[in-house]
Amino acid sequence: MKTGERFRRTWxxxxxxxxxxxxxxxxxxxxxxxxxxxxxxxxxxxxxRTRRLLGRRLHRRxxxxxxxxxxxxRQLLEHAVRLREALYGVFWSLAHREEPGAGHVRTVNRVLAxxxxxxxxxxxxxxxxxxxxxxxxxxxxxxxxxxxVAAARLLSEEARQRLRRCFNPxxxxxxxxxxxxxxxxxxxxxVCGSRIKMRRYRQRVRLGSRTxx
Numbered sequence: 001m002k003t004g005e006r007f008r009r010t011w012x013x014x015x016x017x018x019x020x021x022x023x024x025x026x027x028x029x030x031x032x033x034x035x036x037x038x039x040x041x042x043x044x045x046x047x048x049r050t051r052r053l054l055g056r057r058l059h060r061r062x063x064x065x066x067x068x069x070x071x072x073x074r075q076l077l078e079h080a081v082r083l084r085e086a087l088y089g090v091f092w093s094l095a096h097r098e099e100p101g102a103g104h105v106r107t108v109n110r111v112l113a114x115x116x117x118x119x120x121x122x123x124x125x126x127x128x129x130x131x132x133x134x135x136x137x138x139x140x141x142x143x144x145x146x147x148x149v150a151a152a153r154l155l156s157e158e159a160r161q162r163l164r165r166c167f168n169p170x171x172x173x174x175x176x177x178x179x180x181x182x183x184x185x186x187x188x189x190x191v192c193g194s195r196i197k198m199r200r201y202r203q204r205v206r207l208g209s210r211t212x213x
Contacts, residue, residue, distance in 0.1 A: 008037055011050045013188050016176025019151035020163075021051060023088040024187075029172030041066050041073035044080045044143065053146055062139065076139050083111050083144055087151050091174040094155075095165040108148055114138060115145035168192035 010027050025047060027035040038044055045062055048054035054062075066073040086107035093100040122130045154160055154176075162177045166187035173187035186192045 008046075008050075010037060011047055013190075015173065015187065016162075016178060017150060017154060018051060018053060019087055019147055019154060020091065020174060020176050022047075022147050022151075023084055023091055024173050024175075025084060026088075028170075029088075030170055038077060038081055038084070041077045041080075044076060048143060054143070058142075062143065065139075072139060076143065079111070079140050080144055082107060083148060087147075088174065090151075090155065091163050092165065094160055095163045095174055108151060111140065111144055111148040112152060114141040115149060116141065166192050 010024065011021075013021075013024075015021050015024050025037045027037065037047070042063065045054065045059055045066070049056070049059045066076065086104040089104040090100040090108070119131060124130060159176075162182065164175055164177045164184060165171075166173045166175065167185040168187070171187055171192050173192075175184070175187050177184040
């Protein structure tokens, strides 16, 4: 089993939006050996499909195209990881109430600059029209553009103040706090929440056994 496939389990966890989910595709960041789930360009495609950011047909189409062009696949993987790390740096700074690095912002802006869409009218039976926006035939724009746009919208709104980091000092996950009281502590209750609670329980048990000796 490839390294990326081992950590696809993290893809099913939601952290508050596409861009926040995207930055957490690298797991256990604060440990000595972080877990990388983007090992191949196909991993990026599969993550987009898992998060419903890429339709089935487009997923198949891009899979074929990347298979035919390894160079394009390497470019996609490189830019995806670069964008992810830049966004993580910005989100991490905001979660700690610090000023984000200008270099990280420039990286995000480079991807945003690639996002060019063309409005298109589609005529349907009964003289009904639908307006859609078609991306340039550029994998970096079509595949990574929506992530950069989602991040830009989040960062340009007051809601960015709800970005948090997990209270588990070994975790490093960034999440968007949607709770009313803005006091969410854990990246996910099934992961760090239950892990820390179990750790504290065991500590209490050990302390109790010592006091009864």
